[in-house]
Amino acid sequence: MFRFHDAPWYYLLTGADFEKQDEPDLIYVSAIVEVGKEAVLYVGVLNNFYFDKDGQLDRLILQRVKRRPMSADKSADGQDIERFYPVDGDSFVLRYSEAITLNIQYVKLTANEVGTVA
Template sequence: MNIALPALVVFALLLPGFIARSRIKRAERSSLDYSPFGQIVTEAVLWAGGLHLLWLALAALFFGRHVQPTLLLGLMVSDAAAQARSISNLASELSWIAAYFGSLFAFAYGAPALIRAAIIRWRLDRAGAPLSPLLRFHAAPWYYLLTGADFPPGEEPDCIVVSAIVNISGRPWIYMGILDDFFLDPEGRLDRMVLEKVMRRPLDADKQPSTQADEELARFYVVDGDYFVLRYAETVTLNVEYIKLRPAA
């Protein structure tokens, strides 16, 4: 009895589901996936089942090829003789089996990435969208906060202004700039932000707030340079403001 053969068959059948699941997810953690094991397996099995149903339907429609359950069951049983007969019968179909799994693996790798791009392109995952509970990338909170992805199409912010309090030699300073890019560490935590048009001022300058925009800006010191890298670990608080420019009247 070859006990490794049923395990290999199950692995081959479920592998497309695990590939598709990993490719469609937008997760900010890149080191390890700490999702509950039951959730991972359930999602992978559902993906695998859907992909196999699609591929079997296409094989029957275009090539007239149909699955033979008796041969598949013969590979899964503990009877060595039945396994041997199934392997012998499948030997003549080896090219078809290789084409089936090869094309399915390629589809499972490429199609979910296209689906994810379409979700992002048309903002189907934004908060309030009809399909948001199903399509939202729940493992990517920084993506939604720092890209404005929750805005409806056509209402996206023209720029995102970040204000952060940073302690320098025991004195708190406010840094403000336009967000150009952001980076995460392997654990999914915000690592650093790249800002443009950066200004700073001491926090104690806020003790007498100004009502005039010119006076407000006059309290800031312009930071020279094209890009300013702000490490999130050095910030005390972070404020995010979405700016939508309006055409001049």
Template sequence: MNIALPAVIIFLFLLPGFIFRTRLKRAERTSLDFSPFGQVVAEAVLWSVFAHYLALWAAESWFNLRIDPLVLMKLLSAAPQSQAEATAAVAADFPWLARYFVTLFVASFVVPTLIRFAISRYRLDRSSAPWGTLFRFHEAPWYYLLTGADFSEHEAPDFIIVSAIVEVAKEAVLYVGMLNEFYVNAEGQLDRLVLQNVSRRPISRDKDGAHADGSDGERFYQVDGDTFVLRYSEIITLNIEYVKLTPS
């Protein structure tokens, strides 16, 4: 009795569902998927069944090819003779079976990638969209906050202004700049912000703009450089401002 063979067959049949699920979801955590195990398996099995149904329908309709369910049942059986007969049948049709699985694996990678691109491109995952709850990537909160993806296409911000308070030499300093890029760590937490056109000022010099000598002047000092990297672990508070340019 070959116990490993049924496990390999089940793995091959379920693998497209896991590939599809991984490519479709947008998750900021990469170290480990903490979704309930039952949920992960159920989703993968559901996508696998759907993928095999479409693939078998296409193979039979377009190429007049089909998988014999009896052969599959013999491969999964514990009887050595049945496994041997099924293995011989698979060997006889191995070329088209190999093309079937390779095509299915490639489609399981490409199709969800295109679906995810379409969802983001047409903003179908907005919180205010009719089907937003269905298409929304619930495991990517920073993506929505720092890209303006929750806005409709004509209301999308042209750029995002970040205001962050950082403690420098035991003094609170406010940094303000235009968000260029952001990165999350393996745990899904915001790791760093990449800003441009950054200026700063001590919090002690608040909106009155007064200098130590009582005169008025610029409250902010321009930070030299093209790119400013701000680590999230050093930020005390963070403010996000969405800016939409309108014609005068």
């Protein structure tokens, strides 16, 4: 199998390293970005990504994005409170240069879930 060693982002953001039967149906991206001197967590479904002229990751396009300030973490008593707020819009552009951290989550849907994801 050919592998583009100079394109690690491609493999991470497409799930190309998975065997065909194990390829993810969705890829979720979580990113912490500083907004107004406050850390904000954005979470959404990866729709596309782009590289700059030097081949470095430039931006991620996310859909179904939610956000929350990191200060709105779980309550002290461990109760999960509604912490995320939807971001209006069809496509959210996240510049890689503005991300403090990125988390990638691969999701494989079951037969029951396929029709429920919009």
